[in-house]
Amino acid sequence: MHDPLVIGGTTLSSRLFIGTGKYSRNTLIPEVINRSGSQVITVALRRVDLTGGEENIMKHIPSHMTLLPNTSGARTAEEAVRIARLARAAGLGNWVKIEVINDQKYLLPDNLETIRATEILAAEGFVVLPYMSPDLSAAIRLRDAGAAAVMPLGAPIGTNRGLRTKELIRILIEEVNLPIIVDAGIGRPSEAAEAMEMGAAAVLLNTAIATARDPLGMAEAFRDAISAGRKAYLAGLGPVEEVAAASSPLTGFLS
Amino acid sequence: MNLLINGTAKDYSDSCRTVSDLMNRPEWSGRLIIVELNGEIVSRENYEITPLADGDRIEVVHFVGGG
Numbered sequence: 299m300h301d302p303l304v305i306g307g308t309t310l311s312s313r314l315f316i317g318t319g320k321y322s323r324n325t326l327i328p329e330v331i332n333r334s335g336s337q338v339i340t341v342a343l344r345r346v347d348l349t350g351g352e353e354n355i356m357k358h359i360p361s362h363m364t365l366l367p368n369t370s371g372a373r374t375a376e377e378a379v380r381i382a383r384l385a386r387a388a389g390l391g392n393w394v395k396i397e398v399i400n401d402q403k404y405l406l407p408d409n410l411e412t413i414r415a416t417e418i419l420a421a422e423g424f425v426v427l428p429y430m431s432p433d434l435s436a437a438i439r440l441r442d443a444g445a446a447a448v449m450p451l452g453a454p455i456g457t458n459r460g461l462r463t464k465e466l467i468r469i470l471i472e473e474v475n476l477p478i479i480v481d482a483g484i485g486r487p488s489e490a491a492e493a494m495e496m497g498a499a500a501v502l503l504n505t506a507i508a509t510a511r512d513p514l515g516m517a518e519a520f521r522d523a524i525s526a527g528r529k530a531y532l533a534g535l536g537p538v539e540e541v542a543a544a545s546s547p548l549t550g551f552l553s
Numbered sequence: 554m555n556l557l558i559n560g561t562a563k564d565y566s567d568s569c570r571t572v573s574d575l576m577n578r579p580e581w582s583g584r585l586i587i588v589e590l591n592g593e594i595v596s597r598e599n600y601e602i603t604p605l606a607d608g609d610r611i612e613v614v615h616f617v618g619g620g
Contacts, residue, residue, distance in 0.1 A: 317620025324618065342619025345559040345612065346586060355618050356585050368619055384587045384614055387594045455620070482620075504620030 301532065303499055305477060306393065306425030306446040308364055312337045313494065314524050315366065315479065316517075317504025318355055320456075326513055327358040334517035340366045340395055340502070343381050366427065368395040375414035382419050394419060395449070395481075396428040405455045409436040413443055420444025429481050432466035437474045447476055449502060452493065453483025456505045460489040464496070471497040487516075487523030494527025495535065557610045573600035575611070586615045 303310045315338040318327055331339065339359055346352070359365070367385035372378035375398065382394040396419070398411040412428045413436060420426045425446045430436055432450035440448050450467050453459035460483060461467070471478045477499030484490050490501045501524055510516035556563050556575075569575045572588055572595050588595045589612040595603050605611075 318618040319620045321618065340620050341616040343587075343614050344617045346581070346584065346615050348559055348561055348563075348580065350580060352615075352617070354584050355616050367616065370619055383594060384589065385616075387587045387596060388585055388616070389597070390585075502620070 299529070299532075301528065303477065305427075308425075310337050310364075310500075311335075312521075313500040313528055314490075314520055315340065315481075315500055315502040316507060317502070318359070319504050320508035321513065322508075324353055324355060324358045327355075328360060329514055330507060330517045331360065331363065333514050333521065334507070335521045336517075337362075338364045338366050338393075340368050340504070342368050342370045343385055344371070364393060365390045366393045366395050368397045368429075369415070370397045370399070372396075372398045372415075373400050373408075373411075374398065375411045375418065378411070378415040379418050382415075382424060383422075386424065392423060393425045393427065396426060407431055407451070409433055412436075413439045416440050416445050417443040427479065432463045432470055434466075434469055434473055437470050437476075437478075441474055441476045445476065447479050447499065448474060449479045449481035451482040452480050452489065453485075455482045457483055458485025458506055458509075459483055460485055461492055464492075467493070467498065468496055487519045490520055491523040491527035491530075494524050495530045497531050500524075554605065554607050556605065557608070559611070559613055569605055571601055571605060572603040575605060576600055581613065584615050586613050588613055 312335045314334050314336045316336045317340045369378040369381040378396050378398050386392055396412050396415050398408045399405050400408050407429050409430050416426050416428050427447050427449055428440050428445050429449045437448045453462040479500040480493040480498045481502035485506045493501055507513050507516045554565055591610050
């Protein structure tokens with residue numbers, strides 16, 4: 299089935315984006331990439347620790363992957379812009395996941411600052427993928443500001459609580475003419491499949507795979523679930539009825 | 554020469570005249586790093602021609618795991 303996802307001029311055959319945080323050992327990352335089929339991978343930017351001892355995450359990421367640096371740590375649009383520019387200066391592409399957060403308990407994004415950062419970075423030629431709370435007005439403003447997709451949360455980051463914002467995401471899919479990528483909160487393959495059945499363009503996962511007992515098996519389970527959900531969306535789900543509707547003919551019984 | 558690197562004061566004496574000299578030090582080797590000097594990003598091709606001065610503020614960042 300030829301069903302590519304095109305974002306910022308890049309054609310993707312996989313609709314599963316993955317993160318690189320929380321793995322028990324980073325050597326799992328190349329194999330997770332392999333088993334998940336993912337082509338887009340997120341990383342964060344931090345100060346180098348002068349005392350040394352940190353591992354270089356980049357050595358675990360194959361060069362064919364599209365790198366999606368995030369702006370985690372940013373509390374304002376200005377900080378997000380600064381982090382995005384630093385990431386681009388590394389020479390690994392111009393994609394950026396805008397993440398502006400002021401709420402330390404639930405890590406919910408600040409949509410207003412996110413819109414401001416998106417305006418600035420899209421004008422500078424970045425492929426901007428903003429992480430956002432699923433609010434229709436904000437999503438439309440992000441689209442108008444030049445976002446390449448919008449990434450509403452399913453549940454707070456790292457909770458594995460699933461598609462708690464389902465109804466609002468459904469509205470974004472219906473009303474915003476941009477790829478909608480469910481980012482954060484998805485814990486189970488069935489939840490990823492549900493997001494895809496609804497018409498989400500892709501799903502971004504980290505914790506669900508990284509904290510599974512067997513991350514490689516879970517990577518494969520998500521790959522299959524996202525593929526199945528997408529196929530179901532394209533095939534068109536049958537109507538939901540209130541009362542039974544016989545699948546077999548109701549006449550011609552044996553007497 | 555006193556430099557403020559990632560918020561820590563460092564004295565690299567006379568051996569660090571340019572950003573290139575600083576980045577060639579062993580503690581930065583083998584990493585994909587990005588340098589900001591007094592708030593401005595220094596692109597890799599300009600490391601050699603960007604001089605350092607006493608009191609410069611330098612941020613050295615790199616990629617880490619994240620989602």
